[in-house]
Amino acid sequence: MKAESKFAGVLLSIFALIGMVFFVGFGAFFLLLMGKIDYIALLITVGIVLYLLIVFNILHFFQTKKRKIIFGSIAGAAILISTIAPLKDVYTHLIPTVDAEVDISKYEPFSQFGKVTTLKEKATLQLTEDLPKLDGATALYPLYAAIAEATYPEKSYPSYDSEVMVSTTPYAYENLFSGKVDMIFAAAPSASQKKTAEQKGLELTMTPIGREAFVFFVNQKNPVNNLTVDQITDIYMGKVTNWEQLGGKDDTIRAFQRPEDSGSQSALQSLMKGMPMMKPPSEDIVTGMDGIISEVSQYRNYKNAIGFTFRFYSKEMVDNDQIKLLEINGVAPTKENIRADIYPIASEFYIVTAGTDNPNVEPLIEWILSEQGQALVEKVGYVPNKN
Structure with missing residues (x-):
């Protein structure tokens, strides 16, 4: 038993x-x-x-x-x-977080919110038909929405589906390659985007229409205010891993990145000049530009974080006081320093076309490059082309 x-x-x-x-x-x-x-x-x-x-x-x-x-x-x-x-x-x-999301619909042409920048005088170019279909980067949407309001007939242009839409840089290039749009406003294409265009037999034409600063930012609580270009590349190569090595506190550096083919990630890769970049953990790859600002600024996070974006988006569209833009080589990313060509990571942004047959594409590009068009670029908040 x-x-x-x-x-x-x-x-x-x-x-x-x-x-x-x-x-x-x-x-x-x-x-x-x-x-x-x-x-x-x-x-x-x-x-x-x-x-x-x-x-x-x-x-x-x-x-x-x-x-x-x-x-x-x-x-x-x-x-x-x-x-x-x-x-x-x-x-x-x-712990509460900081909202860095931008309501893009407020920048739609002829929007009731009044966010679109306008000229004092009527544009010398007025299009009534064969409107070029526009797409582009989120950070450039306020500019090309203002261009459309100046030159397109007054009506509704929803940002998600109209002649003037915004679908972020990677999707804007996809729409350009597939012929869904006639021209896009974006940073220079990435290596893979150039390869895709070549495989499709497309010849990309890039027309510079203004200049912008590529900026790096940290949480407001981070004592570091300035980095050199070499220090930034060392961070993203994984050679520098602690803020103490850069004059900050003893804390591991959390370096956020963006997905491949996004405009700011392509700008980072251009800055790296072919140097091998560390592969970040998946949680440190942030989809949207608002997302990367939110991650670095939010109160629960991250005195130890660093991120990157473009000056206009961070200062004019988000203006989040929980982040601070770093000086690079001792130079602040201001419009004046971009214009004077002393900020070290300023680059041109473009209208990119791929062989459209729309008859109004060239006239529109010529107008944007004209004195009146460049004045609008300036008024929106970007630095126009060098004279």
């Missing part, structure tokens, strides 16, 4: 073990799906404690009060230690 009881106890222990493994495995799978990695240790600890509790009961281990106290103390301590990471995660997400 005693042997049978012992066999039953072993059998129950095995079933308990199978149940614990199933419980922990199933729970860990869902935690991974939800990105809650910090909770897995707690799940495993609870599973083991429950399993031992069942087994010790089967084996009649808790026959004395002392054993119950010892088990309870060890189990409680294990669970308490494994809750540290989840509690930290909960606390982190209770």
Whole structure:
């Protein structure tokens, strides 16, 4: 009888073990799906404690009060230690964040919000038909929306589907390559975008229409105010990993990046001049330009973070006071310094075409390059072409 009881106890222990493994495995799978990695240790600890509790009961281990106290103390301590990471995660997400999102619809041509920059006088070019279809980078949308309001007939131009839309740099290039739009306003194409155009037999024509600063920024709490170009490239190569190496506090550098083919990521790759860039963890690749500003500025994050964007977007469209733009080689990214050609990471932005047959594309480009068009570039907030 005693042997049978012992066999039953072993059998129950095995079933308990199978149940614990199933419980922990199933729970860990869902935690991974939800990105809650910090909770897995707690799940495993609870599973083991429950399993031992069942087994010790089967084996009649808790026959004395002392054993119950010892088990309870060890189990409680294990669970308490494994809750540290989840509690930290909960606390982190209770801290408010800074909203860096831009309502792009307020920049639509002829919008009721009045965000579109206008000329005092009527534009010398007035298009009534065969309107070129425009697309481009988010940061340049206020400019080409203003161009459309100056030269296109008054009507509604939804930013998501009209002759004047904005779909971000990667998708704007895709729309240009597929013939959905006639011209885009963007930074220079990336190497892969050039290759795609070549494979499709398209000849890209890039017309510079203004100049802009590529800027790097940190959280307002970061004591570092200036970096050199070499220091930035060292950061993104992974050679410099701590702010203390740059005159800041002892804290690991969290260097955010953007997805491939985005305008700002292409600008970073251009700055690197072929030097190998470190591969960031997936959580440090931020989709939108508003996203990268939000990540660096939000209160829960990140005195140790650094990000990049374009001056106009960060100062004119977002103007988030929780970030600060860094001086580069001791020079601030101001319009005056871009105009004087002393800010070291200023570059041209373009109208890019790929062989459109729209008869009004060339007249529109000529007008944008004219004195009146360049005055509008200036008034919107960009630096016009050099005279």
